[in-house]
Amino acid sequence: MSFKGKSAIVCGAGGGTGLNIAIDLLDRQVNVSMVDLKPQPDSLNEHIGRVQYFQGDVTDEKFVKDVTHQTVSKFGHLNYLVNATGVLWFGQDKSVVDIDIDTWDRVMEINLKSFALTSRYAIPAIRKSGGGALVHIASIDALRGDEQPQDAYGASKAGVIRLSKSLAIQFAKDGIRSNTILPGPVLSPMQARWDGDPIAFDAIERHVPLGRVGQTQDIANACLFLLSDEASFITGTELAVDGGCLAKP
Numbered sequence: 651m652s653f654k655g656k657s658a659i660v661c662g663a664g665g666g667t668g669l670n671i672a673i674d675l676l677d678r679q680v681n682v683s684m685v686d687l688k689p690q691p692d693s694l695n696e697h698i699g700r701v702q703y704f705q706g707d708v709t710d711e712k713f714v715k716d717v718t719h720q721t722v723s724k725f726g727h728l729n730y731l732v733n734a735t736g737v738l739w740f741g742q743d744k745s746v747v748d749i750d751i752d753t754w755d756r757v758m759e760i761n762l763k764s765f766a767l768t769s770r771y772a773i774p775a776i777r778k779s780g781g782g783a784l785v786h787i788a789s790i791d792a793l794r795g796d797e798q799p800q801d802a803y804g805a806s807k808a809g810v811i812r813l814s815k816s817l818a819i820q821f822a823k824d825g826i827r828s829n830t831i832l833p834g835p836v837l838s839p840m841q842a843r844w845d846g847d848p849i850a851f852d853a854i855e856r857h858v859p860l861g862r863v864g865q866t867q868d869i870a871n872a873c874l875f876l877l878s879d880e881a882s883f884i885t886g887t888e889l890a891v892d893g894g895c896l897a898k899p
């Protein structure tokens with residue numbers, strides 16, 4: 651896959667999946683603007699000149715607009731947007747019958763509205779640059795119910811799928827593709843609850859048909875494929891990267 655000379659914005663790039671995707675793009679000579687609430691990770695020094703790090707909140711429209719503007723100013727163009735931001739607030743995010751409605755609103759803002767905001771500013775820049783691709787990270791939770799639900803999380807991720815399909819149809823004529831990845835359980839800071847709980851971790855691994863929890867690299871591999879020209883006939887669809895979880899009865 652060749653990406654040389656392209657430019658990308660990767661949101662949620664301060665750790666876990668987004669950081670893995672950003673590093674893989676940098677390793678393939680892509681210029682990358684990384685965005686996250688967390689401070690800049692140490693591992694970026696070797697890419698100085700081809701990376702910008704923006705610490706801030708992607709639900710802040712002014713901040714998102716500024717990131718897009720500074721990306722185009724520094725790199726001259728924009729080809730890719732990756733939305734890997736997300737929050738899964740175990741204990742707070744529960745059934746709609748019980749959830750604090752402010753929690754519901756904030757999860758929707760971070761997991762769904764931020765994807766709309768980043769797309770709103772990235773798409774005109776990508777169009778001006780001659781086309782490109784968007785990849786949004788949702789979840790297999792978007793497609794199923796749960797007896798112990800995180801209803802805001804699941805509903806926000808389902809919204810991401812629908813938003814991506816709409817963007818795919820609206821901007822296909824501009825050479826812009828939009829696809830969604832549905833990860834299964836992935837070892838990342840989001841799943842810190844597995845640390846020190848080998849019983850829960852073993853149960854998750856046994857639940858996955860391929861017999862292991864996913865790594866952020868599994869998601870990054872799928873993301874780079876969907877961004878690449880090798881995926882040039884793929885738009886408006888979802889790719890489950892879940893070790894077979896969704897295929898289970």
Ligand SMILES: NC(=O)c1ccc[n+]([C@@H]2O[C@H](COP(=O)([O-])OP(=O)(O)OC[C@H]3O[C@@H](n4cnc5c(N)ncnc54)[C@H](O)[C@@H]3O)[C@@H](O)[C@H]2O)c1
Nearest residue numbers: 662666667686687707708735736789833835836838839840
């Ligand atoms: N880990 C899993 O098991 C799993 C499963 C399915 C889907 N996902 C999805 O994958 C994506 C990546 O998650 P991850 O597993 O790498 O977890 P992660 O917690 O490491 O990554 C999410 C990142 O989003 C950032 N973030 C949260 N709110 C923000 C805000 N308002 N502004 C800017 N940045 C913000 C966090 O600081 C964090 O770095 C998320 O969309 C998540 O919902 C993860």
